[in-house]
Amino acid sequence: MTEQLTKNRWDTVGQATFRVIQILAIIFCIAPALIVLLYSFYEDVFINFPPVRPGLGLYENLFTQKRWLDAIWVSFLICIPAALLTVLLVVPAAIALERAKIRNRDALEFTALIPMLIPTTAYAVGVYIIYLEAGLVGNYWGIIFTESIVAAPASFLIVRAALRRLPHNLDQVAMSLGASRLKALLDVTVRLLIPAMAVSTLFAFIHAFNDATFIVFLAGPGTATVAKTIFDALAYAIEPKVAALSGVFMLFVMLLVVVGQIVRRKTQPR
């Protein structure tokens, strides 16, 4: 009886410890985000802790200053085409790698994941050198192309996971019923991949939107996305305005993630 109780007590201690670690981990993950959000609702000129002058001045500033508005515009100009291009690359790649009889399938699949595995900065330096030679530094389409390649692995994995859940023989049935290979692919497989494609586009967009590294290397002085503007602003001084920008930036991305999750839930075949 006593033994049993002791054991229970230890269990309780273990559980409590676990709970504490859990809470700390969550705090550690979201604290920076919360602090940035907190600061965005103050008007301190310097970063004090705790902040002292509450107000929406930063937001007002953000949405009226040309530099920030331009950055938002540039971000969209780059990220939307990059996201679309990513999906155009990723869907055929996933279908080919999953369905076709390909030699060295594993090696090819690994290649598709490389941009995700190589350290970002090193990869960016590599792209920079190539672009320098090709005269593509600062080129709009050059930037879009790189952003979509870098976003590709995550998008690829999303599409491939969805593809793996589809039975292989749906297309075959469609063909036996009189659909050409292409018609079968479009009517069945591609049609059933639409939700995954939407989520994958969204993730590619978020990926490109978050990127500062590649932009810093490839964009040249003229092109400043939101992420790069934050970066630049911090290079000269710790500007509280950055907090507001980061706050909006963050809320926007969170919103996209939530939308992505909802799309996925709603459309997943039960």
Next chain:
Amino acid sequence: MLELIGVTKKYGEVAAVQSCTLTVNTGEFVTLLGPSGSGKSTLLSLIAGFTPLTEGTMLLDGRDISRVSAAERGIGVVFQNYALFPHMTIFENVAYGLHRRRWTTDRIRQRVEEMLELIGLPQIARRRPDQLSGGQQQRVALARALAFQPSLLLMDEPLGALDREIRDQMQQEIRRIHREARPSVVYVTHNREEAFALSDRVAILESGQVRAYDTAHTLYTRPANRFVASFFGAHQLFPAKAKARDGALEVFALDTTARMTAPGTPDGDVLLAIGARDIMPANGAASGLSVPVRIDDVVYMGDTTRLICRHGPSSTRIISEVDSHLAQGLSIGSDTVLDVRIERAALVAA
């Protein structure tokens, strides 16, 4: 009518299907039966046109379809996993092949209703596949495959994913639908009972080759070779010597001799193939081989009881399955004499 002539599929050097020749008559129900890896599904895929063939010719109603695309063959296909289009209603699923053939809307509606009537599910047109049970889904798959009136229907283990009870029901359904719609059918399974219950003829496949092709009855009672005898008939095989004498055959097996009249069977060193139900405890008057045995185990199976016995110095294993009331009083470890009813046996080449 489907004619396969020397159909071969090789992956590299390995032949998944090796010079397969067989004919399926119009309206006939043919089962391809074989253990896994015997090439039966590959053969089905070749007929459907999903897999390009390496050599040979396939004729469907006289037309050479060997190099024709799956879409243009006009062959219905049913898979084990039903493969209904999950984003379409039942109506749209059944109508898919008709749309591809550019039928008019009215004709399509009429035909789909007809098909749902045929499978006994007229109320489900608006539902989606995930709202149906497995058995219902498979019936819809059948309706979809038959809607455009193909002259040939291929089924790849269509009952494999269903529970036993539903499977028995579906067997009846398939028999009925085959009787009513009368397509030629090529049906793939590894289940002997399905082959017995459904087929007009059965093709036995092993390692990519057709080992035998005949009615289930003939394959069971007169197996062409030892593989058919053991795999299809589930027969026991005993080494035997056969010698023609006075218009009959004298067979020496299990250390005894008996006479049998089996026209056209091989002689010399052969194998005696016989089912467990045709071996029973001898009640005085043995009509075949009288074989003394020791009973190693008695397994009660309800209607029947299985006696697992061994015979002679080499402990040859003999299994006898008898009506349970005949097995009363037989106990493990006791000695008895079995009557191997030689007139029911078949001789196959060793």
